[in-house]
Amino acid sequence: MALERTFAIVKPDAVKDGHIGEILSAIERGGLKIVGLKLTRLTAGICKGFYHEHVGKGFYPELEAFMTEGPVALMVLEGENAILGWRDLMGATDPAKAAEGTLRKRFGASIGRNATHGSDKPESAAFEVSYFFNAFEQQ
Numbered sequence: 663m664a665l666e667r668t669f670a671i672v673k674p675d676a677v678k679d680g681h682i683g684e685i686l687s688a689i690e691r692g693g694l695k696i697v698g699l700k701l702t703r704l705t706a707g708i709c710k711g712f713y714h715e716h717v718g719k720g721f722y723p724e725l726e727a728f729m730t731e732g733p734v735a736l737m738v739l740e741g742e743n744a745i746l747g748w749r750d751l752m753g754a755t756d757p758a759k760a761a762e763g764t765l766r767k768r769f770g771a772s773i774g775r776n777a778t779h780g781s782d783k784p785e786s787a788a789f790e791v792s793y794f795f796n797a798f799e800q801q
């Protein structure tokens with residue numbers, strides 16, 4: 663199996679609640695390597711570009727308001743089957759349905775405020791990584 667890269671976000675709720683360190687530790691314990699990491703605050707324009715497929719949908723204004731309310735930690739993760747591995751660590755989108763011990767079960771409050779984001783497929787990962795990280799920031 664070849665190494666794979668994926669994109670991850672520690673969302674504003676988890677950053678505000680002080681869970682970045684616990685999430686980074688879980689990533690490393692889970693066998694993934696953090697090859698890019700930055701703390702930033704998203705703007706409305708950045709959100710529109712990142713979530714372009716959701717702009718115009720009924721839930722989008724709430725999503726944008728949430729993702730711009732505070733800092734986020736952006737990451738590039740690498741490992742064997744990294745996309746699936748990160749999604750398994752995160753757990754189900756709805757924290758109430760997530761498996762015990764997953765990050766969303768531990769730190770998420772609702773479907774909309776679920777602590778983390780991860781790419782769902784290789785094409786999404788490629789877009790998301792390149793949207794936030796240049797080649798020099800992910801080595």
